[in-house]
Amino acid sequence: MNMNITQFHALTDQLFYQIELYLDKYADEHDIDLDYETNGNVITISFPNNSKIIVNTQEPLFQVWLATQKQGYHFDLINEQWICNRTDQPFEEIFASSVQEQSEQ
Known part of the structure; x- marks a missing residue:
């Protein structure tokens, strides 16, 4: 799908809402006590064990990036x-398997 920046923002806003x-x-x-904060194009999820998952958008590439304790995904x-x-x-x-894995540590 070829998209413009407005479409990208609409799609990523929808994804962040689903997250x-x-x-x-x-x-x-x-x-479980999950804490998450959305700040612009970044969601930071904090787990009770002090690990984090970060989801952010990469506008120039029209991508969503996911950083987990184990690795990163584009x-x-x-x-x-x-x-991916x-x-x-x-x-x-x-995302679901990463949340489960990090919440069980």
Whole structure:
């Protein structure tokens, strides 16, 4: 999908909203104290064990980046889904497994 900066912002705003909903639900279901802060194009998620996950947008590349305790991922929008450019996995999959892994440490 060829997109302009306005479309990119709309899509990433929607993704950030979905991330916040997921984190609220995950924290409730697992009785865990997750803290997250959105500041512009960055969401910082802090876990009770002091580890962090950071999600941010890269406007010049039209990408979303995910930094976990283990590694970093870059996602491109393909067929209306954020897909990792290294593993071909969707953002939701990698994000969910990363949240679970870091919350269990």
